[in-house]
Amino acid sequence: YGGLLENRSFGGVQVSRTFYARGQTGQQLLIGAYQALSRQIAAGAVTMYNRHEMLDLVLIDGKARGIIARNLLTGKLERHAAHCVVLATGGYGNVYYLSTNAMGCNVSAAWRAVKRGAYMANPCYTQIHPTCIPVSGEYQSKLTLMSESLRNDGRVWVPKEKADVEAIRTGSINPAELPEERRDYYLERRYPAFGNLVPRDVASRAAKVVCDEGRGVNPSGLAVFLDFADAIQRYGKSEAHTQGIHSPDVATITKLGEQIVEEKYGNLFEMYEKITGQDPYKTPMMIYPAVHYTMGGLWVDYNLETNIPGLFALGECNFSDHGANRLGASALMQGLADGYFVIPYTVGTFLAKEIRTPAFSTDHEAFAAAEKETDAKLQKLLDIKGSQTVEQFHRRLGLIMWDYCGMSRNADGLTKAKVQIRQLREEFWKDVIVPGAKEEFNPELEKATRVADFMELGEIMIDDALNRRESCGGHFREEYQTPEGEALRNDEEFTYVAAWEWVDGQDSILHKEPLKFEKVELKTRSYK
CATH class of the missing domain: 3.90.700.10 (Succinate dehydrogenase/fumarate reductase flavoprotein, catalytic domain)
Structure with missing residues (x-):
């Protein structure tokens, strides 16, 4: 706190590679980030929408041109138009119900992008702290x-x-x-x-x-x-x-x-x-x-642009930097790289091609259609009037994910989990109870939309874990381990990014992006 620099070791390396602020490094970084944001808000360069949640992505001619958001205090749906959309909405660890994440952390913004065609990459890569x-x-x-x-x-x-x-x-x-x-x-x-x-x-x-x-x-x-x-x-x-x-x-x-x-x-x-x-x-x-953390996320290219033109994803909500196992403090590295060194330039490159594109009106039919869909989903949740709370469903989903797609996984358990999640999702849409109304402060409705998204995400995580018949980093398949019980990779068959395309009512579609190592040799590390 005195302004001097000090560093220390973190797991996975044998050198002191991380700078820190006592035991409050993350908190101090957040305070610094909030201060910088507040400065821009005060200067009029940024408009802040507190207590809002993105509920849909709006596409016009195949490009991301805005979002539908819900004011969490009034319940009112709002339309926001732009030439491109940047998501920096964090990870999906709360699919397990119990996690170190803040309880408000969810996958909904990223998942609504997936429902609009964005790919979810390596979703089974989750870090257990x-x-x-x-x-x-x-x-x-x-x-x-x-x-x-x-x-x-x-x-x-x-x-x-x-x-x-x-x-x-x-x-x-x-x-x-x-x-x-x-x-x-x-x-x-x-x-x-x-x-x-x-x-x-x-x-x-x-x-x-x-x-x-x-x-x-x-x-x-x-x-x-x-x-x-x-x-x-x-x-x-x-x-x-x-x-x-x-x-x-x-x-x-x-x-x-x-x-x-x-x-x-x-x-x-x-x-x-x-x-x-x-x-x-x-x-x-x-x-x-x-x-604790999710290495998987929205697929992006080197410009941090998803496969949907004009939709960018930064930080933990994308898959880009950590492979199957994030090392301590590397989320900060990604935050700096994505937010400071990459996105200011790549968004500019995208917008340069849109220089003759006029501003989009929120009266466009695409906004009206997206808002209508969102409103119908909210009303559908309220109309179920079942007997089980959102919390009960979330807890059951988390237990399935932890038991079968947690620290260790196997084919039998994953197959069972996929069936159980589909059954749970069907039960959710028949028997969940969401009290209150749409256009009011309604935390239960907020949770219901998030848990509905988690249930679909859980299924795609299971698909990814079943497909990846090897052990690597945070993904440990019990069938693929060394005699000493260590992770056994299969680089010949699985050196690729698994980018999944969601299809309602059908199995997800796998797209493979090969990983090419030209400047370094791919090796298995030993910690013994």
């Missing part, structure tokens, strides 16, 4: 992310013996007092070269393996420890030496070490204690993987 606070009950609707930076100093472990696991679950043993020889630092054991800083997909699957073995440390069996005791002692000894304290006792070392750890991660430790009621300075944190 290894350091989240575990699920504590069915009442939850969101999970809390603990920064990946914690793996710089925290050591991940579970007990070696199930007797110790049971004792920890029942509270008869304090995990901080379990002797070292009875602990399994499984990431350090399996991946000695990278240890606790393996990539997120590797760390998440490893946590699943030990929990599937029955060694999860909380009552549900779905948690592992992230322990800072060694870091506190290491930092404490170093600080004592710096201060000229010779032969410091354990209490002094611990006090000094906790002060250093607090400087680095204090806000994260405070957040963890408020949520769990446990002091992470004194007892190891409990963590478990959760959905």
Whole structure:
């Protein structure tokens, strides 16, 4: 916060590659972005429409020329015309119901583009983050992310013996007092070269393996420890030496070490204690993987333009930069690349060809048709008057996706999930209850449109996961793994981007964009 630059390691690399602001890097970036936007709003260069949601894309002569939006406060549908449309609407992790995303995050803007002909690329590539606070009950609707930076100093472990696991679950043993020889630092054991800083997909699957073995440390069996005791002692000894304290006792070392750890991660430790009621300075944190990011998204070319002329997609809502596995902090890289270095120039190139195209009127028949379709869909949801809430359907969808298209997938489970999602979607359109009216503040109607889109997205994610008969990054097919349980790629058959075209009432159509490696050699990384 003092204006100096500092960097640190993140998972997947062995160098300090990321700059940071204590444990609040993302928040500080958002504040900076909001400040820059607010400046442009104040200058009159940008018009801000708060509490609006895009519900359809308007095409005129095959090009994106505007959107239909809904004012979430009044419920009124609005038409907005332009020479092109730029989407920067984020990812679709909430298709799983429980994720680290804000609850308002959804796929609707991108999905309405898909329904108008845009391709959805690599939708099964979803990132499961290894350091989240575990699920504590069915009442939850969101999970809390603990920064990946914690793996710089925290050591991940579970007990070696199930007797110790049971004792920890029942509270008869304090995990901080379990002797070292009875602990399994499984990431350090399996991946000695990278240890606790393996990539997120590797760390998440490893946590699943030990929990599937029955060694999860909380009552549900779905948690592992992230322990800072060694870091506190290491930092404490170093600080004592710096201060000229010779032969410091354990209490002094611990006090000094906790002060250093607090400087680095204090806000994260405070957040963890408020949520769990446990002091992470004194007892190891409990963590478990959760959905965090989506590498898939709208297909775009190098100009960030989708296959619909005039429709551009930036950031997490496109598929472009991360392949099957995003590394920590690379979303910031994509935000900078897409928003600062690419789109100002490529949109300009597109608009240069439209210089003689007059402004479009929202009275155009295409806007009227799109608004009529949107209004009819909203009314259809309100008219169902069933017996189950949107939340109930969303939770059921999330469970199907997590069980069969989560950290690991297999053909049988994916096939079953596709059938279940289609049945669930049919049930949704017959039995959902959406109270209230269209033209009023109606959060249930907002959620209903989003969940309806999630159900269609879920099916295309299943199609993609079934088609990709290999394991790579965030996509792990149980049938395709090495004898050591690592991801087994099939570069001969699947070195392509899978771009899916949605067709109502039919199976989606797969379009393949070959990946050509001309300047670098395609290799499989090893973290052992």
